[in-house]
Amino acid sequence: MIELLAITDDATPPAPPVRAVAAAGLSALCTPADTRELTREALWRREELLEELMAGRDLLPVRFGTVVADERAAERALAERRDELAAGLDRVRGAVELALRVHSEEPDGPQASSGRDYLSARSRRAEAARELHEPLAAIARESTVLRGEELLRAAYLVDRAAVDEFVAAVRRLQDERPRLALLCTGPWPPYSFAREVSP
Amino acid sequence: MTAAGRDVALVDLVDRLIGGGVVIAGDITLAVADVDLVYVSLRALVTSVATAEQEQILPRMGDALARDPL
Numbered sequence: 001m002i003e004l005l006a007i008t009d010d011a012t013p014p015a016p017p018v019r020a021v022a023a024a025g026l027s028a029l030c031t032p033a034d035t036r037e038l039t040r041e042a043l044w045r046r047e048e049l050l051e052e053l054m055a056g057r058d059l060l061p062v063r064f065g066t067v068v069a070d071e072r073a074a075e076r077a078l079a080e081r082r083d084e085l086a087a088g089l090d091r092v093r094g095a096v097e098l099a100l101r102v103h104s105e106e107p108d109g110p111q112a113s114s115g116r117d118y119l120s121a122r123s124r125r126a127e128a129a130r131e132l133h134e135p136l137a138a139i140a141r142e143s144t145v146l147r148g149e150e151l152l153r154a155a156y157l158v159d160r161a162a163v164d165e166f167v168a169a170v171r172r173l174q175d176e177r178p179r180l181a182l183l184c185t186g187p188w189p190p191y192s193f194a195r196e197v198s199p
Numbered sequence: 200m201t202a203a204g205r206d207v208a209l210v211d212l213v214d215r216l217i218g219g220g221v222v223i224a225g226d227i228t229l230a231v232a233d234v235d236l237v238y239v240s241l242r243a244l245v246t247s248v249a250t251a252e253q254e255q256i257l258p259r260m261g262d263a264l265a266r267d268p269l
Contacts, residue, residue: 004223040209047212063220077223088221099211146214153214185208191219 001033004066004074005050006189007085010057018049023075024082026089029053030074033067054189058093060085061189088194095141095157096187098166102132102152103181125151132173132182139166144192151180155192163187 005018006029014020020027031049053059068074078085104125129152137143140156147153158166167184174182 007221040205043209043212043216044205061215061220063222064216066220066223081223085221085223097215099208099214101210146218148214155215183207183211185211188211188215191215194221195219 001067001069002030002071002074003033004062004068004077005029005031005046006053006059006061007078007089008053008057008059009086009089010059012057014053018053021071021074021078023078026078026082026085028062028074028078029059030071050189054096054187058089059189060089060092060194061191063195091142092157092190092193095159095190095193096163097190097192098140098156098158098163098184098186099188100132100136100152100154100156100170101148101150101183102129103183104128104151105179105181128180132177132180135169135173136166139169142193146192157190157193158187160187 002019002021008020008027008029009025011022011027014029017031019030021030022028050059050061068077132152133143133145133154136154136156139162140158142157143154145152145154156166163186170182170184174180
C-alpha cells in the first residue's frame with residue numbers, strides 16, 4: 001500500500017522515504033502508507049515531506065488519504081488522468097500558496113438589537129473583508145475565499161518571486177488595523193488550487 | 200517553526216488536507232467511510248485549535264507567519 005503525496009513532471013529523484021513512480025511523462029511522489037494515525041505530529045511529518053519536495057520542484061498536491069495498492073495502480077492513475085493532471089500542474093507552476101485568516105475583536109455574530117443593526121453590521125464586516133482581500137488578490141496569481149468563522153479566510157496562489165511582496169502587504173494591512181489579527185501562514189504546497197481538477 | 204507557530208498553522212494545514220489537493224480516481228483503496236471518519240477527526244482537531252485561538256489574546260501577524268518565505 002502506498003500513499004500518493006503529489007504529482008510532478010520534474011524528473012529529479014526524491015530523497016527517501018519518498019519514491020517517484022513515473023508514467024505518461026508524469027511522476028507520482030509516494031511514500032509507504034503508514035498506519036493512519038491522525039496526530040498533529042503525523043500530519044506535520046507528512047507536510048514536511050511535501051514541503052521538502054516543493055522546495056526543489058513544482059508539484060500538484062494529491063488529496064489527503066489517497067492510497068493505492070501498489071506502483072502499478074499509481075501508474076494507471078497517472079496515465080488515466082494525464083491531461084488533466086498536466087494542466088493542473090501548469091496552473092500552479094512557479095507558485096506557492098499562502099493562507100490568511102483574519103480575526104476581529106468584535107464578536108463574530110453581530111450583537112444587534114434590530115434587523116437593521118444586524119444588516120448594517122454584516123455589511124460593515126463584508127466591506128472590511130473586501131478591503132483586506134482585494135489588495136492581496138491583486139498580488140496573487142489566483143485567490144479563493146474559503147468558508148470559515150473569521151472575518152476572512154482565504155488562500156492565495158503567489159509566484160515564488162512575489163512572496164516577499166505579499167508578506168509585506170499583509171504586514172502593512174495589519175499595521176493599519178490594530179483591532180484585527182491577521183494570521184498569514186505558508187508557503188504551503190498549492191493545495192487549494194489543485195482541487196478543481198475533477199475526476 | 201515554533202510550537203506556537205505550529206498551533207496557529209494547524210488550522211490552515213487541516214483546512215488544506217480536508218479540502219485541498221487533486222482528487223485522483225484510479226484504484227483508491229481507502230474506503231469512503233474511512234475517509235469520512237478521517238475528515239471528522241480532522242475537523243474536530245481544527246475546531247479545538249480555532250477555539251483556543253479565539254479565547255486567547257489574539258495572536259498577531261508577527262507571531263503567526265509560520266515559515267520564512269522561500
